[in-house]
Amino acid sequence: MVAAVRRAAERGLAVRPVGSGYSESTLSLTGDVHLDCSALTGVVDLADDVVRVRAGARLTEVHAALAEHGRALATVPHGPGATVGGAIGTGTHGGSRQVGSLSAQVVGARFVDGTGTLRRAEDADLDALRCHLGALGVLTEVSLRTVAATVVDGHEEVVDPAEATAPGGPLDTRPWAALQVHLPSGEALLRWAGPAEQRDPVPEATGPVDAIGRVVTRLGHSASAQLSAQWSAQRSRPAPRWEGVPTAAPYVLLPTPDPARETSTEWAVPREALTTALRELHSATTTRELEIRRPVEVRVGPAETGWLHPAFGRATGWIAVRSPRGADDGPLFRLVGSVLEGMGGRPHWAGRHDWTAADLAVAYPRLPDFRAVRDRLDPDRRFAGAHMQALLGP
Ligand SMILES: Cc1cc2nc3c(=O)[nH]c(=O)nc-3n(C[C@H](O)[C@H](O)[C@H](O)COP(=O)(O)OP(=O)(O)OC[C@H]3O[C@@H](n4cnc5c(N)ncnc54)[C@H](O)[C@@H]3O)c2cc1C
Known part of the structure; x- marks a missing residue:
């Protein structure tokens, strides 16, 4: 990585x-x-409650390696x-009001800066690196906080979306939760997980989940699963994934x-605005005949300290709107952006979004600090590119 960045510098080329x-x-x-970091795999060191991994390691690989030692990452996003x-670069989050994003689990990092120098992250720079956008260097290793491995039960319930998204509702109180809302009909399916109940072992693990020898599946259909199975027959409705518990x-x-067949735009709104935001989204899209037909996914999370993290400084409600890949999603995604931007x-x-440096300057109070770190670590803008320039300025 050092050689690659230096060679690019000698030739005056930008690196992403x-x-x-x-x-x-x-x-x-x-x-x-393009510097492909995906070959930088593997766990370097596991000590106490911190794991040091190479930055190109996939989350699934890290999770599996930790599980062998009875440890886990507290944050579990959808994309294994x-x-x-990369996950840290964009502030990748899970579905827990109590547990922050993967960026929040970072306690250290090594990276190659824009001058081709291998560095260890200083504590003072960590809040810049937590959501780095690939603008500060090439990460080679990342140290992440770990927690004791657990086993959870998964549940799916048909819920009222206003009740589910209300402050203090299940999105806030369940250890992990994700809500699928079909805005036109108001139908909603809450998928949530919590500590596994003690029960007699089930002789054979069957059903959709089966892994690592510690998995059992309790059979039986809930009424909600039956109802949501009817919805899933209509392609655009929230679809159940689990059988039983x-x-x-x-x-x-x-x-x-x-979920690769879909494109998405996802927005972080202040937690308290979540229910209103969904209502506004439905009203604005229906009025303009741009109805959101796919289920909107809603999760919540705590305030983050990463200076450019979308949840910086405030508890957050995440709203993801998806569209089939190849469809003309431009008008819908622009409208979603303008409604949710209006709600903070x-x-x-x-x-997908169309934000530029002018938007960041308003929404991110620590942008000047991020820029100062960028000036120090990448004075010649080796990690530039048109999009980076549009977002962060020259
Ligand atoms: C199926 C799927 C599920 C997802 N689920 C979630 C979810 O639950 N929650 C959520 O928040 N997001 C989710 N996402 C978004 C996803 O987490 C981000 O796109 C994440 O950045 C992907 O990691 P990546 O390795 O593909 O990064 P890339 O897309 O390759 O890169 C992302 C950024 O990081 C930079 N970068 C990558 N590697 C390095 C490195 N080694 N050093 C420095 N910079 C680097 C890149 O330049 C770029 O700026 C999902 C995406 C998909 C496709």
């Missing part, structure tokens, strides 16, 4: 690091050099194939398989 390339925004684009460096490690149970929303960096 790339992990798994999951981000739909143009964050990693450049006409010059994201790399650690599956039990597994969170990293096995919670990620969503294969900030876009997820990995999703």
Whole structure:
């Protein structure tokens, strides 16, 4: 990585690091050099409650390696194939009001800065690196806080969306939760997980989840599963994923398989604005005949300290709007952005959005601090690119 950055510098080329390339925004684009970090895999060290991993390691690999030692990452996002460096770069979050994003778990990092110098992150720079956008260097190793491994039960329930999103409702109180809301009909399915109940072992693990020898599946259909099965027959409705009450490690149970056929825009609104934001979204899109037909996904999370994290400084409600890949989603996504921006929303960096430096200057009070770190670590703007320039300025 050092040699690659230095060689690019000698030739006056811009470098964009790339992990798994999951981000739909143009964050990693450049006409010059793409640095594929996905070969930087593996766990370097595991001590007490911190794991040091190479930055190109995929989350699924890190989770599995930790599980062998009875440890886990507290944050479990949907995309198990994201790399650690890329996930942190965009502030990747899970579905817990209590547990912050993967960026929040970072306690240290090593990276190659814009001059081609290998550095260890200083504590003072960590809040810049927590949501780095690939603008500060090429991460080679990241140290992440770990927690004791647990096993959870998964549940799915048909709920009223206003009740589910109300402050103090299940999104806030369940250890992990994600709500699928079909805005036109008001139908909603809450998927949540909590500590596994003690029960007699089930002789054979069957059903959709089966992994790592610690997985059992309690059979039986809930009424909500039956009802939501009817919805799923209509493609655009919230679809149940689990049969009965599956039990597994969170990293096995919670990620969503294969959402690659969709594009998305996701926004972080102040937690207290979540219910109103969904109502406004429905009203604005219906009025303009841009109805959101796919289920909108809603999660919550705590305030973050990463200076450019969309949840910086405030408890957050995340609203993700998806569209089939290949559809003309421009008008819908622009409208979603303008409604949620009006409610104090900030876009997820990995999703589709049209924010520029002028928007960041208003929404991110610590942007000047981020820029100062960038000036120090990348004085010649080696990690530039059109999108980066639009977001952060020259
Ligand atoms: C199926 C799927 C599920 C998802 N689920 C969630 C979710 O639950 N929650 C959520 O918040 N997001 C989610 N996302 C978004 C995803 O977490 C982000 O797109 C994340 O950045 C992907 O990691 P990546 O390795 O693909 O990074 P990339 O998209 O390759 O890169 C992202 C950014 O990080 C930079 N970068 C990558 N590697 C390095 C490195 N080693 N050093 C420095 N910079 C680097 C890139 O330049 C770029 O700016 C999901 C995406 C998909 C496709």
